[in-house]
Amino acid sequence: MNGWTKGALIGLLLLLSTASFAQILNAEAFQSQNEPLEKWRGQTAFGINLDKQQALVYSVFTDVDAALRIKNKSLLTASRVRVTGTGDDLLLNGGFMHLRLRDNTGKLLLLEHYTQYQWDGVRGLKNRYLLGTNIRQLLQRDSLGSLYAGFGAFYEFEQWGYGAVPRERRPLVLDDRNISLLKFNTYIRFFRRIAPNLRIGTTFYYQARPEYFFNDYRLAGNLEFVFLVSKNLEFRLNYDGIYDTQPVVPIDKFYFTLSNRFVFRF
Numbered sequence: 606m607n608g609w610t611k612g613a614l615i616g617l618l619l620l621l622s623t624a625s626f627a628q629i630l631n632a633e634a635f636q637s638q639n640e641p642l643e644k645w646r647g648q649t650a651f652g653i654n655l656d657k658q659q660a661l662v663y664s665v666f667t668d669v670d671a672a673l674r675i676k677n678k679s680l681l682t683a684s685r686v687r688v689t690g691t692g693d694d695l696l697l698n699g700g701f702m703h704l705r706l707r708d709n710t711g712k713l714l715l716l717e718h719y720t721q722y723q724w725d726g727v728r729g730l731k732n733r734y735l736l737g738t739n740i741r742q743l744l745q746r747d748s749l750g751s752l753y754a755g756f757g758a759f760y761e762f763e764q765w766g767y768g769a770v771p772r773e774r775r776p777l778v779l780d781d782r783n784i785s786l787l788k789f790n791t792y793i794r795f796f797r798r799i800a801p802n803l804r805i806g807t808t809f810y811y812q813a814r815p816e817y818f819f820n821d822y823r824l825a826g827n828l829e830f831v832f833l834v835s836k837n838l839e840f841r842l843n844y845d846g847i848y849d850t851q852p853v854v855p856i857d858k859f860y861f862t863l864s865n866r867f868v869f870r871f
Contacts, residue, residue: 647671652866664689681705698726715741729769734762750797757790765853774855782853804831824848839868
């Protein structure tokens with residue numbers, strides 16, 4: 606069994622381990638992660654989401670993702686805005702802004718720093734701020750794809766409401782819950798071109814508090830199919846699943862998102 610076959614099997618097994626388990630933003634799926642940077646490149650996308658918390662919720666979203674190379678560093682940016690229809694109203698109820706600075710001086714080992722703001726009305730997440738650092742390790746790469754792993758730590762602040770909590774689980778006092786924590790973060794990312802017009806990517810995340818590393822954690826898995834329509838146009842199918850052993854408010858521990866979108870690269 607060659608190295609790439611082993612890598613594919615590892616990625617598949619990691620994905621399956623989360624499929625019955627997203628708050629954990631899959632930054633590895635940004636367009637700028639999948640191929641080497643020259644000076645700058647980016648993409649914009651429009652798509653439809655299907656989210657499952659208490660019930661199935663449909664929404665539309667738009668993405669902007671860009672990367673700029675500055676000497677031996679890369680500045681990666683991404684943002685999303687999501688709009689959900691509720692009766693006669695349109696609700697701007699989800700999105701994120703992400704900024705990442707990566708040091709490219711090492712050939713196999715890279716250092717990256719990132720900050721992020723996020724909100725998700727479907728789950729009741731009103732505000733989430735992150736500030737963290739990762740060490741990113743290249744495990745294997747050739748002309749068809751790559752395999753990466755990373756480890757780091759981040760500070761997390763979250764503000765939760767009870768809008769997504771079933772009525773029978775709600776407390777008498779519905780004040781927002783705020784939490785601030787330091788957590789460790791590990792991930793593995795596999796990306797491969799399996800046909801001239803088809804690429805596949807999968808990412809697995811494990812996040813936990815240092816003092817409860819194996820007892821209080823979040824698992825997340827992502828699977829992405831990328832169909833090349835033309836040189837600058839792609840169609841993408843995405844599955845994201847997340848399992849949280851101890852949610853801040855008593856929502857379901859498992860949550861998933863299915864999305865499809867057209868992506869224009871520039």
